[in-house]
Amino acid sequence: MKFNLVFAVCVLFSNHVQAKWTSANASIMGTNIHVEVWAEEASLAENAIQTVFDEMQRINQLMSPYIESSELSKINRLAALKPVIVSEEMFNLIELSVGLSMETEGAFDITFASVGFLYNYQEKIKPKTVQFNQAVKAIDYRHIHLNPKKTSVAFDHPDVKIDLGGIAKGHVVDTSIELLKGLGIQHALVTAGGDTKLLGDRRGRPWMVGIRDPRNKDKQAVTLPLSDNAISTSGDYERYFEQDGERYHHILSPKTGKSVHEVQSVSIIGKRSTLNDGLSTAVFVLGVQAGMDLINKTPGYEAIIMDKHRKMHYSKELKR
Structure with missing residues (x-):
């Protein structure tokens, strides 16, 4: 009888702990959305996650180039x-x-x-x-x-079109975290494609955030311990096709209008996801040397670059 009582208490305790972490996924803004929150009440967790999904839908309706009414x-x-x-x-x-x-x-x-x-x-x-x-x-x-x-x-040019795809997901990750703070959430993760922002830590330990291998979606090239921070990754594997031995991907050089091939991925770490998002694209276009020069003179932001030869490069502070 004593064994059964202890077993019952352990089960209840285990369920109680697991219930505090709640996560969910969705497909919004043409990308995968992942949200994790810590909340004392299940209703608060569910409301928090729905709030993030609603915010993602709002931004999509506002900033999508594929929605005619946006x-x-x-x-x-x-x-x-x-x-x-x-x-x-x-x-x-x-x-x-x-x-x-x-x-x-x-x-x-x-x-x-x-x-x-x-x-x-x-x-x-x-x-x-x-x-x-x-x-x-x-x-x-x-x-x-x-x-x-x-x-x-x-x-001032008749053929100009703009696309906020290189900055809008970072923006919505920032606004989503602010909404979670307003609900009283103190520990959370919000990911939209290559953009992730962390609210607090993972209850006494850092979040372990992986940067995927550009040529193997099931493998992490780097895993970083982060808390109360954000990271954005731009890669040549997000939207692309190969034709006649050439890789055509969505990160275009504004100077040539063609895909850039000096690097395979760029990750930027900094407090503001909106800037991380934009900087990751800029560094990708600039390449290793000019990109690192930009980040090394930008206080509060760090970079990890994998070049076309699959060599990793780190900004000054990360090297230390």
Whole structure:
């Protein structure tokens, strides 16, 4: 009888502990979403996770280039014809994107979409030469004109299109964590594709965050112990196809309009996911030397780069 009592208590204790960690997955914004939260009550955990999923859907409806009614699609349709008044959230993110373009000397540039929309990676379609040569002229962040007083966006080139795919997921991870804080959550993880942000630690120990091997989805190239921090990874394996021995992927050089091949993946570690997201793209485009030079002079941000020869490179502080 004593054995049965002890066994029952152990089972109850085990269930009670396991119930505090709650996780869920979803497919939103064209990527995999993963959320883990620690909460005393199951109802709070469920509400917290649903809050994150709702936020992801909200941002998707606002910033998806594939949804005709989105604010981003409206900008792409009309901004070359007249200034388009946009929400403060959209204006701020475009303004930040243009600022990153200036800081990275154009390595990060949301007008890459002027060429990028001509690719269909699932169908292995690339732009025809005539299309490409016309569209590549529109890639230049200086074609974007912002009016802070009116929160309006205008383009000075008829073929300009923008895509926030290189920064929007970082943004929604940031906003999701803030919403969780507002609900009283103190320990959580939110992942949207290659962007992960951590709230607190994993109850007394760090989160172990893996950076996947660019050529083996089942293998981790690096595993990092992180707490109350964020990490974003850009890789040439996210959206791509191979044709005639060449790899066509979605990270395009704003200078050439073509896929960049000096590196296979870039991970940026820093407190703000929005900046991590943009910087990971910029460093990918810049390559190992120029990319590391940028990160080493950016306080609070670190980088891990795997080059095309699969050699790992670390920023100064990570080396230490």
